[in-house]
Amino acid sequence: MEIQERDGITIITTDERLDAVVAPQLKDAVNKLAERSETKLVIDLEKTRFIDSSGCGALVASLRALIKSNGDMKIANPSPQAKTLFQLTRLHRVFEIFDDLEGAVESFTAS
Amino acid sequence: MEIQERDGITIITTDERLDAVVAPQLKDAVNKLAERSETKLVIDLEKTRFIDSSGCGALVASLRALIKSNGDMKIANPSPQAKTLFQLTRLHRVFEIFDDLEGAVESFTAS
Amino acid sequence: MDDQISVRIEVPAEMILLRPLDHFVRIFLGQLPEFSSRDDLINDLELAFDEAFTNIQRHAYTSEKKGPVSIEIKVGSGSLEFKFEDRGQSFDPSSVQAPNLDKPSEGGLGIWLIRQVMDEYLYHSEADGRNVLRLIKHFPRGAGNSP
Amino acid sequence: MDDQISVRIEVPAEMILLRPLDHFVRIFLGQLPEFSSRDDLINDLELAFDEAFTNIQRHAYTSEKKGPVSIEIKVGSGSLEFKFEDRGQSFDPSSVQAPNLDKPSEGGLGIWLIRQVMDEYLYHSEADGRNVLRLIKHFPRGAGNSP
Ligand SMILES: Nc1ncnc2c1ncn2[C@@H]1O[C@H](COP(=O)(O)OP(=O)(O)O)[C@@H](O)[C@H]1O
Numbered sequence: 001m002e003i004q005e006r007d008g009i010t011i012i013t014t015d016e017r018l019d020a021v022v023a024p025q026l027k028d029a030v031n032k033l034a035e036r037s038e039t040k041l042v043i044d045l046e047k048t049r050f051i052d053s054s055g056c057g058a059l060v061a062s063l064r065a066l067i068k069s070n071g072d073m074k075i076a077n078p079s080p081q082a083k084t085l086f087q088l089t090r091l092h093r094v095f096e097i098f099d100d101l102e103g104a105v106e107s108f109t110a111s
Numbered sequence: 112m113e114i115q116e117r118d119g120i121t122i123i124t125t126d127e128r129l130d131a132v133v134a135p136q137l138k139d140a141v142n143k144l145a146e147r148s149e150t151k152l153v154i155d156l157e158k159t160r161f162i163d164s165s166g167c168g169a170l171v172a173s174l175r176a177l178i179k180s181n182g183d184m185k186i187a188n189p190s191p192q193a194k195t196l197f198q199l200t201r202l203h204r205v206f207e208i209f210d211d212l213e214g215a216v217e218s219f220t221a222s
Numbered sequence: 223m224d225d226q227i228s229v230r231i232e233v234p235a236e237m238i239l240l241r242p243l244d245h246f247v248r249i250f251l252g253q254l255p256e257f258s259s260r261d262d263l264i265n266d267l268e269l270a271f272d273e274a275f276t277n278i279q280r281h282a283y284t285s286e287k288k289g290p291v292s293i294e295i296k297v298g299s300g301s302l303e304f305k306f307e308d309r310g311q312s313f314d315p316s317s318v319q320a321p322n323l324d325k326p327s328e329g330g331l332g333i334w335l336i337r338q339v340m341d342e343y344l345y346h347s348e349a350d351g352r353n354v355l356r357l358i359k360h361f362p363r364g365a366g367n368s369p
Numbered sequence: 370m371d372d373q374i375s376v377r378i379e380v381p382a383e384m385i386l387l388r389p390l391d392h393f394v395r396i397f398l399g400q401l402p403e404f405s406s407r408d409d410l411i412n413d414l415e416l417a418f419d420e421a422f423t424n425i426q427r428h429a430y431t432s433e434k435k436g437p438v439s440i441e442i443k444v445g446s447g448s449l450e451f452k453f454e455d456r457g458q459s460f461d462p463s464s465v466q467a468p469n470l471d472k473p474s475e476g477g478l479g480i481w482l483i484r485q486v487m488d489e490y491l492y493h494s495e496a497d498g499r500n501v502l503r504l505i506k507h508f509p510r511g512a513g514n515s516p
């Protein structure tokens with residue numbers, strides 16, 4: 001998991017797997033970011049081949065924590081497996097999902 | 112495993128592993144190439160993270176088959192694991208090994 | 223079922239085993255002719271396996287030190303079975319409510335997801351304390367060739 | 370040896386299991402604090418494991434249909450052990466000649482390589498027909514931190 005800042009937007013690039021092993025780490029990191037209000041976060045799934053229900057849970061918790069402090073979260077680069085999972089769980093209606101990182105970043109600067 | 116031709120030089124790009132599972136395949140492919148005399152072959156290990164003794168054996172057999180029909184074989188892009196293994200088995204004195212594909216290809220055109 | 227292949231794995235139900243096991247399953251299945259170029263199917267099976275193991279780690283063994291889990295993977299000519307045996311807390315899957323997908327929450331998706339991607343979710347507890355979970359997926363013979 | 374972790378795997382000694390097993394070993398060891406950022410050590414251990422499994426597949430079971438192999442991986446505080454049990458052809462490792470590295474040949478490197486990267490290669494046959502191979506590697510406690 002890597003965290004970087006770009007023009008006031010935080011980008012978290014997750015690893016090959018977003019599973020029960022790393023879900024707590026992601027939640028912790030986002031909770032910290034959400035201490036600052038109006039945090040703009042992009043979760044870049046470019047490297048992530050596999051997500052499980054713990055990973056989904058961490059994403060839901062992250063979005064919730066950010067919204068509570070008037071921030072927001074977008075998701076970029078879902079793998080085929082992630083897309084299928086988001087559709088199955090209907091999380092594709094909860095998350096704003098972009099096919100590439102630029103789209104996700106621009107959606108923040110546009111608004 | 113992918114085979115391509117470039118200016119009279121054959122390049123075989125091996126997969127992530129060069130182990131007992133694929134060693135017979137590599138030997139078969141090279142034996143076929145060696146039916147033509149003076150075959151120039153580069154084994155590109157760029158994608159290969161792991162080699163075992165069966166993989167080494169297939170490389171030794173390949174070199175031997177090519178030399179028999181007046182061809183030659185060079186190796187490019189060994190991973191750290193491959194380098195260690197070639198040193199341990201002293202095969203680094205048997206194979207001509209290049210750090211990149213261009214070097215291996217050029218060594219044929221230069222001679 | 224002559225060409226059946228079966229694998230048994232016994233590990234402590236520790237989180238450190240999740241990824242090695244998931245990768246084992248993925249690479250093993252990926253080499254079977256039934257699943258060649260069926261990434262979608264392999265993803266589903268890896269997910270079911272992952273959720274089942276995570277549940278045992280998390281819910282069957284609630285204390286810090288985890289107990290053992292015995293796993294069997296059986297691939298026959300028309301079906302695949304993951305069988306998990308633990309010696310921890312038992313539960314009644316029929317009493318688990320389906321998640322409300324209109325109100326996304328942090329948990330409660332595991333069993334539901336397994337049921338979505340597998341054909342059968344069979345759970346029972348033995349008198350000797352073993353809890354047995356069997357996940358079964360049927361696929362047409364030669365599924366790999368006619369997706 | 371309180372923090373010992375142990376894994377048992379039973380599979381048919383088929384070539385199709387080589388890669389799933391190798392990956393299991395690699396990813397399992399890679400997550401242990403002892404081996405973090407010790408890729409060289411993990412490469413060596415994967416190689417030893419790979420050669421031992423391949424030898425059983427190839428030499429202990431010579432017929433088309435392979436017999437079973439039972440594998441145990443034990444990691445203690447200062448050492449790691451791979452234990453393989455097969456029920457096939459036994460052999461005498463002490464009668465195997467070391468390879469002549471000045472005359473490279475197609476085979477005969479497996480056992481020699483295992484001995485190069487492991488500290489112990491222990492083989493014996495039991496009266497009941499089991500052949501037991503134990504490969505042991507010692508490493509300093511906290512090897513991960515002081516390479
Ligand atoms: N293998 C298991 N052993 C014991 N209890 C389990 C097991 N699997 C699931 N459960 C119980 O069923 C509930 C629902 O599980 P699940 O749908 O996977 O969602 P979650 O794990 O997020 O709670 C769990 O909270 C737990 O109480």
Ligand SMILES: Nc1ncnc2c1ncn2[C@@H]1O[C@H](COP(=O)(O)OP(=O)(O)O)[C@@H](O)[C@H]1O
Pocket residue numbers: 424425428429458459460465475476477478479480481
């Ligand atoms: N697990 C085993 N069971 C039976 N015989 C074995 C086993 N491992 C090795 N051997 C014997 O020892 C010989 C040397 O093995 P090895 O050094 O791995 O080289 P190779 O496998 O290339 O012959 C083999 O040819 C085989 O006869």
